[in-house]
Structures are given as structure tokens and as C-alpha cells.
Amino acid sequence: xxxxxxxxxxxxxxxxxxxxxxxxxxxxxxxxxxxxxxxxxxxxxxxxxxxxxxxxxxxxxxxxxxxxxxxxxxxxxxxxxxxxxxxxxxxxxxxxxxxxxxxxxxxxxxxxxxxxxxxxxxxxxxxxxxxxxxxxxxxxxxxxxxxxxxxxxxxxxxxxxxxxxxxxxxxxxxxxxxxxxxxxxxxxxxxxxxxxxxx
Amino acid sequence: xxxxxxxxxxxxxxxxxxxxxxxxxxxxxxxxxxxxxxxxxxxxxxxxxxxxxxxxxxxxxxxxxxxxxxxxxxxxxxxxxxxxxxxxxxxxxxxxxxxxxxxxxxxxxxxxxxxxxxxxxxxxxxxxxxxxxxxxxxxxxxxxxxxxxxxxxxxxxxxxxxxxxxxxxxxxxxxxxxxxxxxxxxxxxxxxxxxxxxx
DNA sequence: TCGCCTCTCTAACAGTTGTTAGAGAGATTT
DNA sequence: AAATCTCTCTAACAACTGTTAGAGAGGCGA
Numbered sequence: 001x002x003x004x005x006x007x008x009x010x011x012x013x014x015x016x017x018x019x020x021x022x023x024x025x026x027x028x029x030x031x032x033x034x035x036x037x038x039x040x041x042x043x044x045x046x047x048x049x050x051x052x053x054x055x056x057x058x059x060x061x062x063x064x065x066x067x068x069x070x071x072x073x074x075x076x077x078x079x080x081x082x083x084x085x086x087x088x089x090x091x092x093x094x095x096x097x098x099x100x101x102x103x104x105x106x107x108x109x110x111x112x113x114x115x116x117x118x119x120x121x122x123x124x125x126x127x128x129x130x131x132x133x134x135x136x137x138x139x140x141x142x143x144x145x146x147x148x149x150x151x152x153x154x155x156x157x158x159x160x161x162x163x164x165x166x167x168x169x170x171x172x173x174x175x176x177x178x179x180x181x182x183x184x185x186x187x188x189x190x191x192x193x194x195x196x197x198x199x
Numbered sequence: 200x201x202x203x204x205x206x207x208x209x210x211x212x213x214x215x216x217x218x219x220x221x222x223x224x225x226x227x228x229x230x231x232x233x234x235x236x237x238x239x240x241x242x243x244x245x246x247x248x249x250x251x252x253x254x255x256x257x258x259x260x261x262x263x264x265x266x267x268x269x270x271x272x273x274x275x276x277x278x279x280x281x282x283x284x285x286x287x288x289x290x291x292x293x294x295x296x297x298x299x300x301x302x303x304x305x306x307x308x309x310x311x312x313x314x315x316x317x318x319x320x321x322x323x324x325x326x327x328x329x330x331x332x333x334x335x336x337x338x339x340x341x342x343x344x345x346x347x348x349x350x351x352x353x354x355x356x357x358x359x360x361x362x363x364x365x366x367x368x369x370x371x372x373x374x375x376x377x378x379x380x381x382x383x384x385x386x387x388x389x390x391x392x393x394x395x396x397x398x
Numbered sequence: 399t400c401g402c403c404t405c406t407c408t409a410a411c412a413g414t415t416g417t418t419a420g421a422g423a424g425a426t427t428t
Numbered sequence: 429a430a431a432t433c434t435c436t437c438t439a440a441c442a443a444c445t446g447t448t449a450g451a452g453a454g455g456c457g458a
Contacts, residue, residue, distance in 0.1 A: 022220030111310045115216045120374045166361035175319045
């Protein structure tokens with residue numbers, strides 16, 4: 001990890017805990033182990049660090065969404081049962097909520113969205129719009145395979161989406177992401193899936 | 200509204216948009232129209248403003264929860280139908296989510312919870328634990344009145360709670376609380392209630 | 399009228415903020 | 429060997445931070 005990456009890593013950790021404005025250049029440099037002027041060799045100003053993080057995040061989720069799209073068009077490798085059990089907790093929200101970079105970016109976006117419209121739009125897309133779209137895609141596929149009825153799709157997706165969103169805010173975007181909270185999240189997801197789709 | 204109240208009002212508006220640390224004493228005093236030293240006559244330091252807001256919020260929700268408790272013990276004044284339609288969107292979450300003071304406090308708590316354990320606990324209680332408890336109480340009453348089956352109560356509450364929580368984050372705690380977002384929230388609540396309990 | 403209480407002011411403090419100019423060290427290219 | 433490029437440093441800047449000492453003005457009861 002080079003200096004520029006180290007700066008972004010440290011900055012994200014600090015921004016996601018205390019907010020962008022509350023973190024000083026000296027806080028970041030102290031943690032990285034460089035002088036302030038060195039930071040200005042890699043970034044043109046403080047805002048540039050935030051912009052770079054947002055840009056990196058965009059590229060990151062574009063990659064993930066693209067990967068999910070590919071998976072959806074080649075589902076033959078798995079049985080229907082596997083899809084309903086496995087896909088949901090492996091390929092949908094978890095992949096970008098458990099990932100440390102995405103998780104910290106979401107925290108940062110949760111803080112900054114109130115006074116930064118660009119971040120607000122990205123925040124809404126990442127937590128609400130995109131997951132809903134992906135989940136809709138998956139459930140439509142399940143309906144096409146006869147696993148659930150066509151007319152149930154819309155409200156099944158809405159309920160599923162709301163449940164996962166609530167669990168995300170309650171366990172993954174609440175305080176530190178401790179092993180305990182991760183475990184509680186996984187248990188709740190499992191309990192919901194068992195009751196809703198395996199009974 | 201006296202000076203102290205004006206300071207708290209302005210401070211809450213600024214804290215809830217930019218976060219506690221990002222707002223300076225001079226920002227607040229400038230907006231209120233007083234000199235910095237005057238602020239220190241009313242508050243012993245900056246942290247004291249935040250603490251006073253949290254204290255005021257605690258008293259505020261205690262009052263609301265108490266009021267809901269009273270209402271629940273005198274339900275005779277309404278018919279069963281009224282309860283299932285009216286109580287849900289009038290007495291449960293809306294009362295403290297639409298209220299401007301509570302809404303701004305929740306935004307502030309959303310920002311500060313990541314580095315303030317006291318606020319994190321209050322945040323979790325306000326958005327997750329308390330609403331779930333209240334909703335459980337209401338649905339148990341509905342079950343006692345034969346409106347829904349006893350064994351359905353737990354998961355009905357879980358689903359209802361998750362749906363309302365998702366809508367809260369999506370519409371009431373996302374960007375400015377515009378009339379448009381308020382209206383969209385109400386429409387989604389109405390659609391959900393119609394489908395889930397009136398079909 | 400006197401002193402007291404409540405509230406606001408002017409003026410300043412030491413420390414922190416984002417940012418820049420310019421120099422030096424090491425590696426790579428000419 | 430000379431020149432260039434990449435990266436880091438020292439040292440400073442003006443503006444801003446939270447906070448305080450102390451004075452002044454208006455209203456109150458004695």
C-alpha cells in the first residue's frame with residue numbers, strides 16, 4: 001500500500017467515524033506518519049481526498065453490480081433451491097455491506113448526505129434503489145422458474161427489501177461493526193429467510 | 200422564545216445538518232445574533248449545548264411514550280377498525296418522526312452515534328427498540344380482540360416494524376424533510392397498510 | 399437612592415485550521 | 429556526469445477555534 005492509498009485508508013476510517021469536517025489534515029497525517037505538505041503532493045486539497053474516496057466507491061460498486069448482473073444471466077450452474085437460499089445472502093446486499101470499504105463509505109455517506117446533495121444521491125442509490133432493483137431481478141427470476149407466483153413478486157420484494165434494509169441499519173450501520181453485531185445480523189437474516197421462504 | 204431556547208434551536212438545526220464538531224460557536228452566535236461570550240452565560244461550554252439537547256429530547260420522548268401508554272389502556276373510545284387504521288399512522292412512529300424537534304434530533308443522533316456511545320444507545324432505543332415495543336403492544340391488543348391470530352403476532356410485528364423503519368430512513372431521514380418526501384412517506388405507509396391489513 | 403441580579407457586550411488568549419513556498423534526497427533518464 | 433523526476437521534508441501564513449476576564453446597561457427589591 002503506497003502513501004496515497006494509506007492516506008485514503010486512514011482518512012476513510014476517520015471520516016466515517018467523526019465526519020469529514022471534524023477530521024483535520026494533521027489528524028490524518030499523524031496517523032499515516034507523514035508531514036502535512038506531503039499530503040498536498042498527493043491531493044490538491046482536503047476536499048480532493050473525499051472526492052477520491054467517492055470516486056473509488058463508485059468504481060467499486062459498479063464492479064459489484066456488473067458482477068451480479070453476470071451471475072444472474074448464468075444461473076444454470078445452481079439448482080433452484082440453491083438460488084433461493086444462497087444467492088440472497090451471498091450476492092445481494094451482504095457483498096457490499098460486509099465489505100469493510102463499502103461499510104465505512106456508507107457510514108461516511110450517512111453523515112455527509114445531510115449537507116451534500118451529490119453524496120445524498122449516491123447514498124440513496126446504494127442503500128435503497130440499487131438493492132431493490134437487484135432483488136426485483138432475482139425474484140422475477142424465481143417467478144419465471146415457478147418458485148413463487150407472478151402476482152406475489154412486487155410485494156414479496158418490497159417486504160424482503162424493507163426487512164434487509166432495517167437489519168442493515170440496525171446491525172451493520174450502528175456503532176462499530178463488531179463480530180457480535182455481524183453475527184446477530186446473520187442470524188436475523190437466516191431466521192427471516194427460513195420463515196419466509198422455507199416453511 | 201428566550202435567548203437560551205434560541206441558541207438550542209439554532210444549534211440543533213446546524214448540528215443536525217453538519218454534525219456537532221463541524222459547527223462553531225461563532226456559527227451559532229452569528230445566526231442567533233449574539234456575541235460568543237453571551238452564549239457562555241447560558242451554557243458552560245460547547246458540549247453543554249449538545250447535552251442539553253439530548254436531555255430535552257429524553258424528556259420529550261418520555262412524554263410521548265407515556266401518552267401512547269395512556270392511549271393503549273383506554274381504547275374503548277374507538278372501534279376495532281379505527282384502531283387498525285388510525286392508531287398505526289397517528290400514534291406510533293409518526294408522532295416522533297414528523298415532529299420537527301424529534302426529526303432533527305434523530306439526524307443529529309445518526310451523525311454522532313458513530314463516535315458517541317451514549318448517543319448511540321439513545322439512537323438505537325428511539326428508532327428500533329421503542330417502536331418495536333409499542334408496535335408489539337398494539338398488535339397484541341389486536342390479537343386479544345380477535346382481529347389477528349395469536350401465533351401471527353410476532354412476525355406481523357417484525358414485518359410491520361421493518362417496513363416502517365425502512366420508510367423512515369428512506370423518506371424522513373434522507374436529505375431535507377421536504378413536503379414531497381413527507382407526502383411520499385405517507386403514501387407508502389397508506390399503501391402498505393391497505394394491502395397488509397385491509398384486503 | 400443604593401446595591402444587587404440578570405443579561406449582554408468588548409477584547410483578548412493560546413491553540414488549531416487548511417494551505418503554500420521552497421529545499422533536499424534518492425532514483426531514473428539523458 | 430548532468431539533468432530530470434518523484435517524493436518527502438522544514439517552516440511559515442492568515443484565518444479560525446473554544447474559552448475567559450471584566451466592564452456596562454437595565455430592572456429589581458431594600
